[in-house]
Amino acid sequence: MTNGVRAVDHEYGEHDPILPAPVDPALDQAPIAQETRLAMYQLQEEIRQVEKELHRLFLEGLVQGTSHLYLGMEATATAFGTALRPDDYTFATYRGHGHTLARGVPMKGVFGEMLGRSSGILGGKGGSMHLTSVEHGMLGSYAIIGAHLTIANGAAWSAKYRGTDQVAVAFFGDGTTNIGAFHEALNFAVVYDLPVIFVCENNLYMEYTAIGDITAVPNPAADRAAAYGLERIIVDGNDADAVYLEASRAIEKARAGGGPSLIESLTYRHGGHSRADPGKYRPQEEIDAWMERDPIATYHQRLLRLGVDEGTLTGISTDVARRVEEAVEHAKASPRPSLEASHTNVYADGGARWRN
Amino acid sequence: MTNGVRAVDHEYGEHDPILPAPVDPALDQAPIAQETRLAMYQLQEEIRQVEKELHRLFLEGLVQGTSHLYLGMEATATAFGTALRPDDYTFATYRGHGHTLARGVPMKGVFGEMLGRSSGILGGKGGSMHLTSVEHGMLGSYAIIGAHLTIANGAAWSAKYRGTDQVAVAFFGDGTTNIGAFHEALNFAVVYDLPVIFVCENNLYMEYTAIGDITAVPNPAADRAAAYGLERIIVDGNDADAVYLEASRAIEKARAGGGPSLIESLTYRHGGHSRADPGKYRPQEEIDAWMERDPIATYHQRLLRLGVDEGTLTGISTDVARRVEEAVEHAKASPRPSLEASHTNVYADGGARWRN
Amino acid sequence: MAELSYRDAVARGIAQEMERDERVFLIGEDVAGAGGVFKATVGLLDQFGPGRVVDTPISEQAILGAAMGAAMTGLRPIAEIMFSDFFAVCWDIVVNEIAKARYMTDGQVDVPLVIRSANGGGARFGAQHSQSVENWAMAIPGLKVVAPSTPEDVIGLMAASVRDEDPVLFFEHKTLYSHKGEVPDGEIVDELGKAKVVRKGTDATIVALAMMVPRALEAAERLAEDGISAEVIDVRSLIPLDTATILGSVAKTSRLYTVEENPRVLGWGAEIASIVADEAFWDLDAPVRRITTPHIPLPSSAPLEDDTIPSVERIHREVKESMD
């Protein structure tokens, strides 16, 4: 016998750090309207503050189960949410609070759900990992890796079949690129030329494992694009403007019948994978560099450079904070679901009857 | 509503024909020993004649269930079977008669199995789609698309873990490249640098659909190699020498610790997908061109050019025909399995007991 | 009235629904150009065109995911999983996504789709192409599960399934495809959740599904010759399950036999047996007897396969012996 089979030669957690790219100075000149930029600033603040508040509520024992925060990654959901049309479709993962808010889903329903209240957008039945609001085009958060890429295809199929020009966007992580459903979904989308956009939010880690340690190629999405005849696209996921430009291009292409895109958005999470994880398997140098390149700080600076005054930005933050507080109070004051709720909506008749 | 969603603009079966490459004249000079070549000639004849005989037996009603013939594709299994070492591992599909014979599994057991007799190598329990002979390194034929690529990884893992220099080879079709397990298996093999060779026998069709109609790239395996950091390899699958050279190179590499390879072997089936299919969805021009480039005819001509006399080759064929006949007679004379056989070998204690 | 094969009934049932509702489309491997590997969808491509009858890559997860996404956004997909054994490669989409979406979203999401699949043994296809997996589906809350035994039921239950707002797994029996039956002309629409008493009797109730139904009927004929009057019920729909019809029959006959192709352990008969043994406890004159395929994978050789799946002889023998 040997010493077995191993993937890498370094010790766990001692891989080379992957550092963020510097901010692209040209983006200051990107053709994005000031009001769009202010809206993106506000949305990023909203996501940031909601996630921080959820973390606090978790520490207080008010948020149960698991939750996967989007802290540090706000730019991607924000830019797409802003570039999409209200009737477009979003499919997200268990790390989907940001994507949900980015479609305009009210905070109250989100907090209600996180606290397991009847005011939750899922009546307390779905929880953190399944946020959905059909009326906002938020077609769901999915907690089993890979599946929703194939489901997003179906929404895009439907748009094409019905002859609308809606598009579907599926967000997922770097780790997700190694599961079979990823491959099936990508090939399928290209074969039928579907108006769907696959957005890999590469935060460099699957749960607690560096993506490079368990992936055959350095860029888990972009290096696979050619396998589906797709363009290789990598974008700075910590810069909302960079993502917005790429998102707009892909959305426009899909809407015009130009078929699917695969976009790799490079980003980083501030904390661990889920609420319980301190994220210790990441080189400190890497953490520091990415914290430095925080998307909101980056954006804040750009807006100042573009002449927005500090007061406006502070005003936005304060307003968001007030709305967050209101939403939390609303959730806390909401009743728990009645026990009958467990037995509703299994079937389309509203109930759970499987026999007569 | 529109006219729905379609993959291609042409009518079913009216795609452009894909024609075989001409024989590479340089292969006459390939450094392959004459006896190896004669062995490959014999093996191809063996596979061809066994398959033809099975087809006859099917028409007589003696072979039941389904069967997927390897007619026209003999060169690939032959070359690999010849290049492998006896302790290496083969994993094949439901189209695995040829790969089984190529590992030296005796015809008698194969015919016995096909006729559902107790003399079958699986005692009549497995049938055409599951031929296996562990003692010959033939670790199985698998009838659910994709799975065995992941299982072959395991055998390669085991070789590496045990510190042997065995290699594992998995054969599969073009259609198989679109299922999730393909993707998982390839990435996995590269991550752990496993001594495994993935051989895509691209016969241009999944069951009744042209592979180009439902695949995002023209070369279903080779165009995906880069997605796993692998070399792009396409070989003339209707020339045993071409395959032999590529097989030897990949096997040597794997044995030396150089990791996995993905090889696309271009070939064509003479008949339909399975016994019931006339194969009408294929352009006549395409069929004609490939029949012309039959691997055995090709090889026959090469051997003549290399100075082997016709009589030697006829002798080989006649000898094979005699052994086929003997094996068929043996199978016909073998008893059907006793009914108790159904209840054996579910569990390792030899039986089927699941309770006391 | 016309005689129609079960196979042709599938195509007719689908065509009936596709004509009625342009949101309905058919998707699967080789369902279009080739008309299906069991030839159960022949003619649909010509009638409805390649945008509504669609060949796919070998990507079962992608097929069902697409069907789900389309159903969520206003269409009515019929997806084919060629052999029901292949549900195992896309089980996640079925059980974790399709079955649970409505519940997890508290009713926001509708998933009205039908997944058809060729189920069952008898064709000497071996362990990976012969399974009866309706019990896998029955165990999953949120799914409906149907398995017709006659051409008329194929059409009527197909229509009911397509029109249902819930996801329906529609199990066609691969060795019934060649069976023929009389089928009325015109539109046929049946109802999910209704079992059918296909033979009246007073001494014993035999509950069967799919290919086991004709076998149970023939066994009942033989039992009649032995002086035993057997009532035969075709379950047709495992979810919703028509326990009223079954319990009603047992109340009369006091004896229940389930005949199933599922391997023994947790075959659907276990659920029916557990319900009847509970709710008809005081009615039963004898234990519920489950006649099943033994708990083994299916062998391919003809004599072995024939010996494992419940046969007319075995049904007859087991009922008769236990009634003696």
Place this chain on the structure above:
Amino acid sequence: MAELSYRDAVARGIAQEMERDERVFLIGEDVAGAGGVFKATVGLLDQFGPGRVVDTPISEQAILGAAMGAAMTGLRPIAEIMFSDFFAVCWDIVVNEIAKARYMTDGQVDVPLVIRSANGGGARFGAQHSQSVENWAMAIPGLKVVAPSTPEDVIGLMAASVRDEDPVLFFEHKTLYSHKGEVPDGEIVDELGKAKVVRKGTDATIVALAMMVPRALEAAERLAEDGISAEVIDVRSLIPLDTATILGSVAKTSRLYTVEENPRVLGWGAEIASIVADEAFWDLDAPVRRITTPHIPLPSSAPLEDDTIPSVERIHREVKESMD
């Protein structure tokens, strides 16, 4: 004797076997460096090195396929599927390949491996991370299925599973991970296929599994206060199933209650109920009563989840009411 958590017992059980047999290795997502998402494999990487304790990509099919191929060629893999819900993404490898290989090859192929997985509800994880899917596995011929309820059993049954020549699905209960129990020092090796009478009684038999065992025990204590003497059996191993112990107990008590986390329809209790209602027909004083999670996906909100999974109160109430 030492007090050990169920979580730590998993690591100790694996370590015991890895020390004994160098063919044993552990493979799964985040099992090595992170010590498992439930921290049930902490320390193993340090002890055995990265060649025998191996982190993988998110590729469940590739993980189990690799485990199978390794088992076929002389190794003894322990593979982790992080949450048992994820079996759905690799079910093909489990049911069509691992379970059937020996049979289809008429005994040529051995597949001695263990697949561990965190199963069950109670952690507010919602419908896709809380399922109890031991019934899915129980229905598949060729698999063995184990679900320990105590730290000692975790170690002993892990050893028995690793040493078994057949593939074993080993269900760890995710809300039992923090439970503690006394565990003897030294090697512990148990046996598959043996249920345990964990409480003696004379009036009723309660059969439970995994997290339902401590709840059944507590309910039995309360029943004792009501003057009802309940015998509690920990099934431990669904396949092989120790029907002798269950039937023996029912012969004494004449009443059977099964307590299961599976959604109602075709939960494992259905099989046991059908066996007992058949083979102990004349022993039973009342119908077998199945206490189950209703046939619904699991909700995430605490009060809803608590109301659906059988609780001590519900077990107590249902037994008591039916005995009145």
